Amino acid sequence: MLRLLAGVCLLFAGWGTFCQAAPAQTPSAMGAEASASEQAARIQLGRRLFYDADLSGDGSMACASCHEQRHAFADGMPTHAGITDEAGVRNVPSLGNVGAFKTLTWLDQHITTLEQQVSTPVFEHGPVEMGMPDWPTLLHRVSGDACYQKLFAQAFKAENGRIDSRTVPEALAAFERTLISRESLWDKAQQKKADLPEGAQRGAALFFGSARCASCHTGDVFSDQSFYVITPNHPARVRTPSLRNVGVTAPYLHDGSAPTLNAAIQAHTHSPAFSPMDEKALEAFLQTLTDQSFLHNPALALPPESCPV
Numbered sequence: 001m002l003r004l005l006a007g008v009c010l011l012f013a014g015w016g017t018f019c020q021a022a023p024a025q026t027p028s029a030m031g032a033e034a035s036a037s038e039q040a041a042r043i044q045l046g047r048r049l050f051y052d053a054d055l056s057g058d059g060s061m062a063c064a065s066c067h068e069q070r071h072a073f074a075d076g077m078p079t080h081a082g083i084t085d086e087a088g089v090r091n092v093p094s095l096g097n098v099g100a101f102k103t104l105t106w107l108d109q110h111i112t113t114l115e116q117q118v119s120t121p122v123f124e125h126g127p128v129e130m131g132m133p134d135w136p137t138l139l140h141r142v143s144g145d146a147c148y149q150k151l152f153a154q155a156f157k158a159e160n161g162r163i164d165s166r167t168v169p170e171a172l173a174a175f176e177r178t179l180i181s182r183e184s185l186w187d188k189a190q191q192k193k194a195d196l197p198e199g200a201q202r203g204a205a206l207f208f209g210s211a212r213c214a215s216c217h218t219g220d221v222f223s224d225q226s227f228y229v230i231t232p233n234h235p236a237r238v239r240t241p242s243l244r245n246v247g248v249t250a251p252y253l254h255d256g257s258a259p260t261l262n263a264a265i266q267a268h269t270h271s272p273a274f275s276p277m278d279e280k281a282l283e284a285f286l287q288t289l290t291d292q293s294f295l296h297n298p299a300l301a302l303p304p305e306s307c308p309v
């Protein structure tokens, strides 16, 4: 029985539009080469799975329960309890541009593909998130749904529409690679299509200049993808997070311990001391990294409940 997650974002949902996967993203390692129409079908299918609470043990929690579009696919809480109410340990990261990351999660250097990452929230116990007992239970549930049968048949032709522990993660990962956010005010200013407010311009000058933020928060996603200890309170080495959409992903840091941007900036104990004016300017710059079109793109929202095929 398919149980789509009820929630926000339904209004403009439509099956018609799809994002192109970004060229930099890794294609599926093992899958047969997919045609363009198969790829589009995989993305649709992955989107449905992403919003489907049937992927959790008790049918109460979807990926989208923690990764909400309006928070750039983070969730606005320090941590998020799973289906058993066991407290979460880490802050839910945004999934914006997640296909560009070489390693996944805040601290783990061994999870290197989106396909591989899927089993962590679905099955793992440290802490329980979606609390699915095992692959056979999940596959039994998904396979029992007539709509999924049709969607898998369209999305995985060489596999004869097989619903298994490879095709489910591949579909989810195909959708996740369309979570591309590159249309912030900052991007528009870079393309000379908009002007940054003065405070944000000063913040940008600091960020890329004397404040040396860009020595780690660099490149297209504002992350060098390396691991650092930035504060003695958090001794673990943490992957430099992307700063895109950081204006809508509070609270911050791997444990959600910084409630505001200001607190997150101050947690960097090796940074130079900033005047309140500098802090305001840095924040104003960070706010220009919010991409409204990403937060409202109907192709990324909760899909209609009716079967699209």
Ligand code: HEC
Pocket: 050, 055, 061, 062, 063, 064, 065, 066, 067, 080, 081, 082, 088, 090, 091, 092, 093, 094, 095, 098, 101, 103, 104, 105, 106, 107, 108, 114, 117, 118, 121, 122, 129, 130, 172, 176
């Ligand atoms: C209970 C909340 C919760 C649910 C449900 C959940 N996640 Fe997450 N997700 C998290 C947290 C917390 C992290 C960070 C984990 C860590 O760093 O150890 C995370 C990390 C990720 C990452 C890595 C992002 C990055 O920047 O490296 C991806 C990708 C991801 N989740 C995808 C999914 C998918 C796909 C699903 C559904 C199959 C899902 N998540 C379900 C809470 C959740």
Ligand code: HEC
Pocket: 207, 211, 212, 213, 214, 215, 216, 217, 227, 228, 229, 230, 234, 238, 239, 240, 241, 242, 243, 246, 249, 251, 252, 253, 254, 255, 261, 264, 265, 268, 271, 282, 286
């Ligand atoms: C040495 C590398 C490094 C430098 C330099 C650096 N950062 Fe960070 N930044 C990180 C890491 C690593 C984290 C994650 C730390 C954690 O979660 O414990 C982080 C986290 C953040 C966050 C929170 C993001 C989130 O999603 O939780 C913000 C905001 C931020 N940095 C802004 C800045 C600003 C502004 C500067 C310049 C004043 C700066 N950073 C300089 C490495 C760096």
